[in-house]
Structures are given as C-alpha cells and as structure tokens.
Amino acid sequence: MKEEKFNPALRFQWLTGFYDRLISLTFPEKKIKQQLINLVDPKGNERLLDFGVGTGTLSIMLKQQYPEMRVWGVDVDDRILSIAYEKVQHKVELQHYDGKNLPFPDDKFDVVVSSLVFHHIPTNMKAKILKEIFRVLKPGGRLLIADFGKPRTQYTKIAFAIFRRFDGEEQTRANAKGMLPYFIMSAGFSVVEEGEHINTAFGTISYIKAVKAASIEK
C-alpha cells in the first residue's frame, strides 16, 4: 500500500531521533504540555485520544496526572511511534493511522488532546481531520489543542515568520493568521474558545477548547 505523505516532527525524518532532546532544549515543552493537561479536568475514567502523539511525552504526563484515564495515541509516522512505544511501556494504546481516517468507531472518546500537531497539517486537510476528530468524540466530548496561533508580540511575529520557513509556509499559514478556531467551528464543534497563550522563542502557542454539542442530529 502506498504510504501517505506527511510532515515529520522536525521537518526531516532523519531528525526524528533527536526530537525529544531538541524540543526540551529550545522550547518550554513541559510548561506548554502541562497547561494543556490542566484543561482536561477529567470526570472519572474517561477515554482520551492524544492526536499526533509523537514520542509520547504528553500521553505519559497525562497518565501521571490522571492515572484513572484510559489513553490512546495516534500518529502518521511509524518512526516516531517506535520511540513512543519504548517510552509509554503499554500504559498508552498506540496506533498508526493513514492521515485520513482515524481507526476508531464513532463516539469513542470523551476527550481529544493535540499538542503542536495542526501546524504540520496541510491547509486542505485541516478541516477533514477535524471532522474525523469530531466523529470519534462522544456528544459532549471536548477537543483541547495547544499549537502555534497568531503571534501576540512584535518579537513572536518575526520569530514565527522565520520558524515557518523551516517548518513549511503552507501548513503553518492558517495558524499564523489565527484561523484554527474557524476550521474547528466548520467541522461541527459548537463551543470554540481560544484562551491562554504562551510566547516562545519561535512564536505564540495558543490554547483552544472546543465542545461537540451534547445532542446533535446525525
């Protein structure tokens, strides 16, 4: 079967093995992930999907803070998943997917989280993928995203413009314009809020919280 094209964690697949070290040296990684985890606020043993799980760091932190939650992770990159398998030690159920159809039935998850993934997804795929996330969330389920948003300072505006040249101008354009909430709304989510943000050396990280209405017509 033909492998789908995707944008690896550090642009080139040969850099994937260095992802954890590079991101922890250059980015307030733990702070960004912790703020996202705090938004989860689980009610008992809910099911959570880490979309674009990468090397599994966010999933591990989630299991440490909320051991009662059941956590799944998906990613399009087999190479990064093999790093995650070593790290999560069966505490998280990891799955590869084709970048189009999530390998889960409708209404499976209470929460979907995603950190630093949507700026890797081409503009014409963002809405399709969000519709897939909408499908696998239960009515009343939450989508929580931390990713690059519209830069909030003059410095982050320049920094993100430079970063985009490395990470890809096309797939980061909607993030730079602060368009992610509109894509989320167009996928069917009813409540979409952009809350906190963190300014980093590469741009502004925005937090988005969206809800699938508790009762929807199919």
Ligand SMILES: C[S@@+](CC[C@H](N)C(=O)[O-])C[C@H]1O[C@@H](n2cnc3c(N)ncnc32)[C@H](O)[C@@H]1O
């Ligand atoms: C910068 S890494 C972030 C990984 C992890 N979420 C984190 O915060 O450390 C971006 C991740 O998005 C994944 N990715 C790229 N395109 C994707 C897609 N279409 N669907 C799901 N994941 C994708 C990459 O394989 C990579 O693991």
